[in-house]
Amino acid sequence: MRLSQVSFRYGRRGPTVIGEADAGLAPGDVIELSGPNGAGKSTLLRLLAGLAEPSAGAITGRPAVVGFAPDRFPTGQPFTVTAYLRHMARVRGGARWEPWAERLGMEHLLRLPLGELSKGSAHKVGLVQAIMSDPGLLVLDEPFAGLDTATSAALPGIAAEVAARGGVVVASDHQGGLRGLPGLRQWSLVDGHLKEGAPAGGHVTERGAGQVTVAVTLPVEDLPAFLTGMREQGYPTREIEETP
Ligand SMILES: Nc1ncnc2c1ncn2[C@@H]1O[C@H](COP(=O)(O)OP(=O)(O)OP(=O)(O)O)[C@@H](O)[C@H]1O
Helix, strand or coil: CEEEEEEEECCCCCCEEEEEEEEECCCCCEEEEECCCCCCHHHHHHHHHCCCCCCEEEEECCCCCEEEECCCCCCCCCCEHHHHHHHHHHHCCCCCCHHHHHHCCCHHHCCCEHHHCCHHHHHHHHHHHHHCCCCCEEEEECCCCCCCHHHHHHHHHHHHHHHHCCCEEEEECCCCCCCCCCCCEEEEEECCEEEECCCCCCCCCCCCCCCCCCCCCCCHHHHHHHHHHHHHCCCCCCCCCCCC
């Protein structure tokens, strides 16, 4: 899949949100998209998923099956979780949602109306509908936001499985939850300019008076859950050593 000189603006006269982005995505890639608030991450993800069309340039080679999990799952629909996922499975030609609901520990949610779900639970429904049809391209907008520790810990493995069967995963992520994955590609988007590599300054705020920075050594597979747990407690946390 390739982005060639992709630009995007909302409306004809709006400011350019994405400017002449060039990038290639190969089967098996897992890409973390970083950037400050308002940089255009959600916009770029929607372009990648085919939910918006570039104002200029082209996106070619998009896999036939695309899964997209939005940053805020729309819960204003009059369905229970089961009815919604059944419906989406039918739309997607008989995809199997049940194993995913089980894997993400959602049994207790299945009878609830979508409108009664907590933010994190709604997010899980969004993840299941995105992943159930074995997408060749899985696009996740802030997938770790609001997720409980168990689901956060499971997510890197799920992304790795999609990649292992030749899919591409692109996720915007303020929390660095995919950092433990070997071969993770990082894209950064600043003022609409896309470049390969982590954004300058990483994810950590400057150290203030009365604060200390500590080093922690842990098994590589524990890293995503550790980082997520620290961030949930409000500690600015960043990996400082490349994982193998
Ligand atoms: N539907 C819309 N109409 C007009 N402008 C929009 C629309 N959606 C987003 N924008 C603008 O496009 C720019 C990029 O927004 P986008 O949501 O893609 O950024 P983001 O990097 O995902 O931000 P965040 O990290 O806060 O989620 C912002 O200036 C935003 O105000």
